[in-house]
Amino acid sequence: MNRKFNLLIKRIFDIVVAGVLLIILSPLMLVIYLLLKKESSAPAVYISQRVGSNYHIFDLYKFRSMIPDADKQMDLLKDLNMYSSDKISQKMQKKASSQGSEGGESLKENQEKVILYQDDKVVDESDYLIEKATKEGAAFKKIGNDPRITKLGAFIRNTSIDELPQLWNVLKGDMSIVGNRPLPLYEAEKLTTDFASKRFLAPAGLTGLWQVTKRGKGDMTEEERIALDVKYAEEFSFWFDIKIMLMTIPALFQSENV
Structure with a gap:
């Protein structure tokens, strides 16, 4: 249809x-x-x-x-916003902990990352999301x-x-x-x-x-x-x-x- x-x-x-x-x-x-x-x-x-x-x-x-x-x-309740940059950061850290290897190697060496390409640099998607939320505030x-x-x-x-x-x-x-x-x-x-x-x-x-x-x-x-x-x-x-x-x-x- x-x-x-x-x-x-x-x-x-x-x-x-x-x-x-x-x-x-x-x-x-x-x-x-x-x-x-x-x-x-x-x-x-x-x-x-x-x-x-x-x-x-x-x-x-x-x-x-x-x-x-x-x-x-x-405006007085910004710290309680569930979509704030702090909440996004906490989720990323929680996700990182759950994906860590048993051998104790760092997440950066073992995690399959999503890479984003910007005009002058290459960044990890999780880092980009946290930076974006911090600069702009949660929509x-x-x-x-x-x-x-x-x-x-x-x-x-x-x-x-x-x-x-x-x-x-x-x-x-x-x-x-x-x-x-x-x-x-x-x-x-x-x-x-x-x-x-x-x-x-x-x-x-x-x-x-x-x-x-x-x-x-x-x-x-x-x-x-x-x-x-x-x-x-x-x-x-x-x-x-x-x-x-x-x-x-x-x-x-x-x-x-x-």
């Missing part, structure tokens, strides 16, 4: 599924809304600008899971043990109930049931390479390839995440979406750590 036909089938599927789910889940959504209003006088539905397919900017809806004005505290942000999350917010985030209002985004055509995560503006503007920008060729989605393959694995680098996004953008189809949806069900029962 060609891409245009895939998009047409995908859109019809999205409208039907989102409409049915909104009807079925409306009682649960009403209960969550009332509990959030009881917990705080702040709006129960959080609205945030996100970047979707072909850099389309839209208002994304989520049930509020954080304290009011949580966005203003982001993706995911705060571990985020103190801004409320008690009810922790529950609805871990069960993905906080994302149910995005079914309205699906009906509007901003998103799809399956796709790449719609990025906040500050994350999208850092993805400037030709390879990374390919992720925006796919629709934004409620669930996606990296969510079901990496959920619960907090040591994922942003390069791995981008690669999964690009893979979906290049290969998405109706049957691929069905496969991801089926994989989403068991993934929901894993702790969210990606």
Whole structure:
């Protein structure tokens, strides 16, 4: 099937599924809304600008899971970012330890490296990734043990109930049931390479390839995440979406750590 036909089938599927789910889940959504209003006088539905397919900017809806004005505290929580350069460095060191030889020889002498060629030098890929993250800062942000999350917010985030209002985004055509995560503006503007920008060729989605393959694995680098996004953008189809949806069900029962 060609891409245009895939998009047409995908859109019809999205409208039907989102409409049915909104009807079925409306009682649960009403209960969550009332509990959030009881917990705080702040709006129960959080609205945030996100970047979707072909850099389309839209208002994304989520049930509020954080304290009011949580966005203003982001700069104070940089050390907790799971995609920071320190986290990438720790993963590289962990990987190096697991690949060390029993004879005690150094990793550099035994490890099969991926070599990158730059204008004036040759570098190891792992060294390049750490240097890149240190200079530019992580494009993706995911705060571990985020103190801004409320008690009810922790529950609805871990069960993905906080994302149910995005079914309205699906009906509007901003998103799809399956796709790449719609990025906040500050994350999208850092993805400037030709390879990374390919992720925006796919629709934004409620669930996606990296969510079901990496959920619960907090040591994922942003390069791995981008690669999964690009893979979906290049290969998405109706049957691929069905496969991801089926994989989403068991993934929901894993702790969210990606």
